[in-house]
Amino acid sequence: xxxxxxxxxxxxxxxxxxxxxxxxxxxxxxxxxxxxxxxxxxxxxxxxxxxxxxxxxxxxxxxxxxxxxxxxxxxxxxxxxxxxxxxxxxxxxxxxxxxxxxxxxxxxxxxxxxxxxxxxxxxxxxxxxxxxxxxxxxxxxxxxxxxxxx
Amino acid sequence: xxxxxxxxxxxxxxxxxxxxxxxxxxxxxxxxxxxxxxxxxxxxxxxxxxxxxxxxxxxxxxxxxxxxxxxxxxxxxxxxxxxxxxxxxxxxxxxxxxxxxxxxxxxxxxxxxxxxxxxxxxxxxxxxxxxxxxxxxxxxxxxxxxxxxx
Amino acid sequence: xxxxxxxxxxxxxxxxxxxxxxxxxxxxxxxxxxxxxxxxxxxxxxxxxxxxxxxxxxxxxxxxxxxxxxxxxxxxxxxxxxxxxxxxxxxxxxxxxxxxxxxxxxxxxxxxxxxxxxxxxxxxxxxxxxxxxxxxxxxxxxxxxxxxxx
Amino acid sequence: xxxxxxxxxxxxxxxxxxxxxxxxxxxxxxxxxxxxxxxxxxxxxxxxxxxxxxxxxxxxxxxxxxxxxxxxxxxxxxxxxxxxxxxxxxxxxxxxxxxxxxxxxxxxxxxxxxxxxxxxxxxxxxxxxxxxxxxxxxxxxxxxxxxxxx
Numbered sequence: 001x002x003x004x005x006x007x008x009x010x011x012x013x014x015x016x017x018x019x020x021x022x023x024x025x026x027x028x029x030x031x032x033x034x035x036x037x038x039x040x041x042x043x044x045x046x047x048x049x050x051x052x053x054x055x056x057x058x059x060x061x062x063x064x065x066x067x068x069x070x071x072x073x074x075x076x077x078x079x080x081x082x083x084x085x086x087x088x089x090x091x092x093x094x095x096x097x098x099x100x101x102x103x104x105x106x107x108x109x110x111x112x113x114x115x116x117x118x119x120x121x122x123x124x125x126x127x128x129x130x131x132x133x134x135x136x137x138x139x140x141x142x143x144x145x146x147x148x149x150x
Numbered sequence: 151x152x153x154x155x156x157x158x159x160x161x162x163x164x165x166x167x168x169x170x171x172x173x174x175x176x177x178x179x180x181x182x183x184x185x186x187x188x189x190x191x192x193x194x195x196x197x198x199x200x201x202x203x204x205x206x207x208x209x210x211x212x213x214x215x216x217x218x219x220x221x222x223x224x225x226x227x228x229x230x231x232x233x234x235x236x237x238x239x240x241x242x243x244x245x246x247x248x249x250x251x252x253x254x255x256x257x258x259x260x261x262x263x264x265x266x267x268x269x270x271x272x273x274x275x276x277x278x279x280x281x282x283x284x285x286x287x288x289x290x291x292x293x294x295x296x297x298x299x300x
Numbered sequence: 301x302x303x304x305x306x307x308x309x310x311x312x313x314x315x316x317x318x319x320x321x322x323x324x325x326x327x328x329x330x331x332x333x334x335x336x337x338x339x340x341x342x343x344x345x346x347x348x349x350x351x352x353x354x355x356x357x358x359x360x361x362x363x364x365x366x367x368x369x370x371x372x373x374x375x376x377x378x379x380x381x382x383x384x385x386x387x388x389x390x391x392x393x394x395x396x397x398x399x400x401x402x403x404x405x406x407x408x409x410x411x412x413x414x415x416x417x418x419x420x421x422x423x424x425x426x427x428x429x430x431x432x433x434x435x436x437x438x439x440x441x442x443x444x445x446x447x448x449x450x
Numbered sequence: 451x452x453x454x455x456x457x458x459x460x461x462x463x464x465x466x467x468x469x470x471x472x473x474x475x476x477x478x479x480x481x482x483x484x485x486x487x488x489x490x491x492x493x494x495x496x497x498x499x500x501x502x503x504x505x506x507x508x509x510x511x512x513x514x515x516x517x518x519x520x521x522x523x524x525x526x527x528x529x530x531x532x533x534x535x536x537x538x539x540x541x542x543x544x545x546x547x548x549x550x551x552x553x554x555x556x557x558x559x560x561x562x563x564x565x566x567x568x569x570x571x572x573x574x575x576x577x578x579x580x581x582x583x584x585x586x587x588x589x590x591x592x593x594x595x596x597x598x599x600x
Contacts, residue, residue, distance in 0.1 A: 019320060023346040023356060024339050024485065026478040028531075029209055030358060033474055034218050035188045039324050042184065046323040046381075056323060058330060059179055060510045068184050070267075072222040081346075081478075117220075170469060173496040173506060174335065174489050176328040178381075180508060183324055189474050196473040196531075206473060208480060210360045231328075231496075329509055334518050335488045342484065359479055368484050370567075372522040417520075 006086075007106050009113050013088025014145050015048045021083040032079040037115045038071060041103045044089035045119060048101065052141040059126040064135065066121040069098060073117035083109040091142050094150045097131040098122045099142070156236075157256050159263050163238025164295050165198045171233040182229040187265050188221060191253045194239035195269060198251065202291040209276040214285065216271040219248060223267035233259040241292050244300045247281040248272045249292070306386075307406050309413050313388025314445050315348045321383040332379040337415045338371060341403045344389035345419060348401065352441040359426040364435065366421040369398060373417035383409040391442050394450045397431040398422045399442070456536075457556050459563050463538025464595050465498040471533040482529040487565050488521060491553045494539035495569060498551065502591040509576040514585065516571040519548060523567035533559040541592050544600045547581040548572045549592070 010016055019040060027033035046056050049066060057065060079085070086106040093100040098120050105115040125132045143149055160166055169190055177183035196206050199216060207215060229235070236256040243250040248270050255265040275282045293299055310316055319340060327333035346356050349366060357365060379385070386406040393400040398420050405415040425432045443449055460466055469490055477483035496506050499516060507515060529535070536556040543550040548570050555565040575582045593599055 017320075019322075020317075020343075022319075022339065022343050024342050024477055024483055027474055028476040028478060028480045029217075030478045034192065034221065035185045035474065038185045038188045039322065042324050043320075043322050050382075058510075060508075067179075067228075068225055070222065070224045071184065072220065074220040075218055078217075082350075167470075169472075170467075170493075172469075172489065172493050174327055174333055174492050177324055178326040178328060178330045180328045185324065189472065192474050193470075193472050200532075208360075210358075232500075329517075334492065334521065335485045338485045338488045367479075367528075368525055370522065370524045371484060372520065374520045375518055378517075 007111070009106050010086060010088040010104055013090045013102075013104060014147075015044070015051050015089045017043055017047045017087050017089075019043060019085050019087060021079060021081050021085060023081045026081055030080060032081075034073070034075060037073050037075065037105060037117075040085060040087045040105055041071065041073065041117060041119060044087040044103055045101055045121065048089040048091070048145075052138070052145045054138060054141065062127055064123055064125045064132055067124045069120040069122045071117065071119045073103075073115055075115050077107065077110055077112060077114040079107055079110075079114050083107055085114065091146060091150075092118075094134055094139060097133055099134060157261070159256050160236060160238040160254055163240045163252075163254060164297075165194065165201050165239045167193055167197045167237050167239075169193060169235050169237060171229060171231050171235060173231045176231055180230060182231075184223070184225060187223050187225065187255060187267075190235060190237045190255055191221065191223065191267060191269060194237040194253055195251055195271065198239040198241070198295075202288070202295045204288060204291065212277055214273055214275045214282055217274045219270040219272045221267065221269045223253075223265055225265050227257065227260055227262060227264040229257055229260075229264050233257055235264065241296060241300075242268075244284055244289060247283055249284060307411070309406050310386060310388040310404055313390045313402075313404060314447075315344065315351050315389045317343055317347045317387050317389075319343060319385050319387060321379060321381050321385060323381045326381055330380060332381075334373070334375060337373050337375065337405060337417075340385060340387045340405055341371065341373065341417060341419060344387040344403055345401055345421065348389040348391070348445075352438070352445045354438060354441065362427055364423055364425045364432055367424045369420040369422045371417065371419045373403075373415055375415050377407065377410055377412060377414040379407055379410075379414050383407055385414065391446060391450075392418075394434055394439060396433055399434060457561070459556050460536060460538040460554055463540045463552075463554060464597075465494065465501050465539045467493055467497045467537050467539075469493060469535050469537060471529060471531050471535060473531045476531055480530060482531075484523070484525060487523050487525065487555060487567075490535060490537045490555055491521065491523065491567060491569060494537040494553055495551055495571065498539040498541070498595075502588070502595045504588060504591065512577055514573055514575045514582055517574045519570040519572045521567065521569045523553075523565055525565050527557065527560055527562060527564040529557055529560075529564050533557055535564065541596060541600075542568075544584055544589060547583055549584060
């Protein structure tokens with residue numbers, strides 16, 4: 001996304017994906033259902049990893065990859081169709097085997113943040129079936145993307 | 151659910167719903183996708199409110215109802231098809247306008263908890279478009295269901 | 301969508317929506333799951349009706365609206381993330397109380413049609429709870445949009 | 451499912467799966483959204499293949515498996531939460547490389563068929579990336595399950 005088009009609410013987020021709200025995303029209360037935000041967060045994480053240089057590969061390919069340990073979402077405003085959301089993602093913290101991804105969902109119709117939250121992602125060795133320390137190459141790539149050191 | 155069939159991991163949860171894992175719940179990693187747990191939590195909340203005597207009604211009916219303010223899920227074990235999960239719900243805390251619902255997802259195939267988390271639910275006056283103090287009747291009904299005072 | 305950007309495979313479709321394939325749209329076979337195409341068709345129908353001047357309203361608003369009587373989808377090519385699909389919609393036929401909507405899904409990654417199909421939509425009087433003849437205003441609006449008479 | 455509990459509307463279907471309608475299956479019209487039926491059909495197909503002795507395996511395992519060529523669903527009655535549906539599946543026809551699966555969705559709340567339809571499933575050699583004649587072992591297993599010859 002062009003920096004000029006990025007709303008100030010997302011200025012700290014290096015990776016933004018633009019996603020349409022679908023009519024079918026709404027539940028019987030007439031608003032976007034709470035599971036949809038979690039799907040948006042996922043799309044944001046996947047885009048983040050791809051932009052950092054680590055596209056998501058299927059476990060069959062071997063090697064390591066991120067798996068989700070926990071997720072939190074704060075629902076700030078009710079959304080409805082039609083709308084387009086901008087989903088921002090950034091890494092705010094590294095643990096030994098994990099990293100924290102912050103998410104923000106900006107509604108273009110409301111011109112406001114509609115939700116935010118965070119994911120804890122663990123680096124996982126698919127063949128060994130266990131978590132591993134965050135590889136130095138992943139951390140370095142994220143530091144380049146975020147333009148800072150953790 | 152018959153108390154005799156309830157796994158000990160769910161013994162503190164007064165409301166349990168049994169839900170099948172669907173083949174289509176799995177994502178390209180071959181495990182149940184993280185959004186599915188959030189849908190399970192929702193099904194648990196809806197069942198809880200119904201069992202307390204407050205079935206979910208659509209906002210058009212007027213009156214008040216619960217809306218979701220935030221959700222957290224901890225993914226403990228990877229699930230896959232086929233399986234059946236038991237989703238436990240209980241209310242652990244009341245705020246002035248909110249209540250905290252704890253969730254636990256038990257996998258029958260794994261005979262273990264697969265996920266847990268919590269929702270913060272706010273009581274909302276649909277006509278007025280704003281949150282309201284938890285009505286005394288709701289609190290009383292939940293105290294009966296939980297067999298305790300908050 | 302700008303006519304110049306419209307692929308020739310969609311040249312007969314007056315309404316096109318562009319939708320991103322999400323990572324989570326993929327099932328455990330590693331391809332976009334078959335239910336996702338049905339959601340895309342729905343998004344196409346909703347956009348079509350809006351562009352014809354009949355945005356989808358909730359039944360509570362009274363009046364009439366379209367309900368889905370049947371759907372068919374032919375899966376032509378397997379899709380995967382990342383990709384963007386263009387979903388074309390057009391009305392090809394009117395019955396007394398129904399109309400036939402044709403759908404086509406074009407994959408930008410494959411530069412080819414990935415799926416096509418049709419929906420039969422029935423005009424429904426929400427208050428009366430029964431189907432009604434297609435209102436003359438709906439038919440006229442669609443004839444304008446399609447630039448033809450049926 | 452016990453034959454005694456099987457509704458007469460499903461008497462011709464050798465494989466039945468029982469699935470709960472979830473609150474979140476409903477869309478903003480307050481009824482079960484049309485994509486949900488397609489997910490139910492999928493769950494029926496998967497159960498059918500498993501009961502015939504061919505559980506769904508991921509393509510990485512090599513060999514062959516069924517892929518969906520087309521699907522049709524007729525929506526007969528509007529469904530809503532709470533309800534439980536019984537989804538019947540049967541194979542009605544073999545082509546050289548394909549078979550036709552018929553689906554029926556019975557609503558326990560309505561005590562009536564709510565939807566029916568069919569899938570065309572093609573046998574696919576994952577390694578070769580092309581369809582293959584329906585293997586004799588698959589056809590024999592289905593003839594045993596259906597208790598007839600095609």
